[in-house]
Amino acid sequence: MRLLSFLLLCGFSITAFAGKPVPANLEPLPPPPAFDNAPDTAPDSEPQVTITPQAVQKIEEFRAGGKLYMIKVTPAVGAPYYLVDDRGDGKFARQESLDSGFRPPRWIIHKF
Secondary structure, three states: OHHHHHHHHHHHHHHHHHOOOOOOOOOOOOOOOOOOOOOOOOOOOOOEEEEEEOOOEEEEEEEEOOEEEEEEEEEOOOOOEEEEOOOOOOOOEEEOOOOOOOOOOOOOOOOO
């Protein structure tokens, strides 16, 4: 009996929501703002890469908006490493890879 009463009340409430009129003064939403990662670069510009092969190593310079932000050094023997300007002050810090190594735990809680 309770289930039947509950289903009837749900049916009446659904028809009440379906019968609401749409206001006539609705306006379209404005477009979302453009995402600007670096304010000094144009949004359509791509990073410029300059490759300088040498006898002992290969150097790749990455620039965005004319500013050097990363250097990849690939030696003849060994793994490549990166020199990255993290703060934008022109001082480069060595990183063995661009991977931070941070791995958040991932568990499956429920499958559908």
